[in-house]
Amino acid sequence: MGCVQCTGVDGAVVSGSLGPVGFELASFLHVFRAPPTPPDTTPSMARATFDLAGWTIGGNYYYESQASGATTNTGYSVDLAGDLFPGFNLTGEWATFTPSAGTQQTAYQATVAVDVSGMMGGGMSPKLSVWYKNYPVTWGPVFPGSCETICSTEFQNLNVWGANLGFTLSPQFRPYIKYETGNRPSLAGSTFTEYEAGFRSRITSSVDARVRYQNRTDSTGLSAGRDRYRVELFYAW
Numbered sequence: 001m002g003c004v005q006c007t008g009v010d011g012a013v014v015s016g017s018l019g020p021v022g023f024e025l026a027s028f029l030h031v032f033r034a035p036p037t038p039p040d041t042t043p044s045m046a047r048a049t050f051d052l053a054g055w056t057i058g059g060n061y062y063y064e065s066q067a068s069g070a071t072t073n074t075g076y077s078v079d080l081a082g083d084l085f086p087g088f089n090l091t092g093e094w095a096t097f098t099p100s101a102g103t104q105q106t107a108y109q110a111t112v113a114v115d116v117s118g119m120m121g122g123g124m125s126p127k128l129s130v131w132y133k134n135y136p137v138t139w140g141p142v143f144p145g146s147c148e149t150i151c152s153t154e155f156q157n158l159n160v161w162g163a164n165l166g167f168t169l170s171p172q173f174r175p176y177i178k179y180e181t182g183n184r185p186s187l188a189g190s191t192f193t194e195y196e197a198g199f200r201s202r203i204t205s206s207v208d209a210r211v212r213y214q215n216r217t218d219s220t221g222l223s224a225g226r227d228r229y230r231v232e233l234f235y236a237w
Contacts (some may be wrong), residue, residue, distance in 0.1 A: 003150035012210075022049040030142050041066045041142045055082030062097070064142060085207040089113040097141050105140065109133030120182060125168040132161045137186045157184040160192065191219045208234040 027044040042065045048060040071229040077095030084090050092110035099105075107151030111131040135158040144155040160182025168174050177197045184190040198212025214228045 020050050023047065027165075028142050028143075039070070040047055043142050055080060060095075062141060066100075073097065073099045074104075080223075084112075087115045089115075097139065099140050100141075105136045105138055107133075107135045107139055127166050128166045130161070131163070131216065134159050157186050158192070159183055159185050173201060175199040189219065191217075206236045208236075210234070 009030050010026055011026060013024065013026040015022070015024040017023065024081060024120040025045070026140040028042065029044060030041045042119075044063045044065075046061045049056055051057075058079040058081075060077045062077075062078070064073040065071075065148065066073065075095060075097035077093055079091070079093035081091040082089070090112055092108070094108040095106070097105045097107075110133075111129055114128040114130075116126040116128055134162070136144055136198060137157045139156045162180030163179065163182055164176060164178040166174065166176035173198075176199065179193075180197045181191070192204070194214065194216040196212055196214045198210060201209045201211075203209055209230045210230070212230050212232075214226070216226050
């Protein structure tokens with residue numbers, strides 16, 4: 001009968017540095033057959049970074065070949081990371097994506113991370129992150145990027161902000177709470193809200209565990225509200 005829906009990713013990443021410039025090159029074969037769309041897609045990425053006065057500046061180029069080269073999509077972005085002052089770290093990125101025979105799309109996000117323990121002392125090592133992100137009505141890369149909570153499943157038509165507060169009470173108990181809320185600009189009166197609570201635990205030197213609960217509400221009805229529980233194990237070797 002053939003493959004009605006097949007998914008898979010194979011690829012390679014090369015990284016290194018040439019003097020003061022860091023680089024990373026990556027290419028992947030992303031296969032997704034679900035007739036009649038979408039076509040098989042091969043994304044490739046190139047990244048270069050350099051440090052300037054304590055800040056890391058990055059430039060990125062993204063290229064997609066679809067349907068064995070029948071169409072190509074491209075994008076680029078610039079990002080910045082560094083300390084505003086001790087204990088306050090800023091990261092931000094502005095990106096574009098232009099589908100073949102389509103109009104350019106633009107997205108951006110920024111995060112401020114605060115090391116509360118470095119500012120106030122104390123044994124719980126609290127850390128706070130606050131972020132804002134804006135994704136257009138259509139944001140089309142196969143690999144759209146990474147972000148928190150709502151954005152873990154929704155990458156289009158989003159204007160949201162969020163925060164994460166975490167503590168390290170011990171290597172075996174690192175609780176956190178995360179919250180994100182916003183709207184879908186093209187849908188009048190829309191709202192999204194999601195929160196997550198959980199903890200991580202170091203089991204061995206190579207094994208971490210995470211237990212978490214998520215709750216989402218969506219006034220549009222286009223993305224179902226949910227309650228979700230997860231227990232995960234992470235292995236490193």
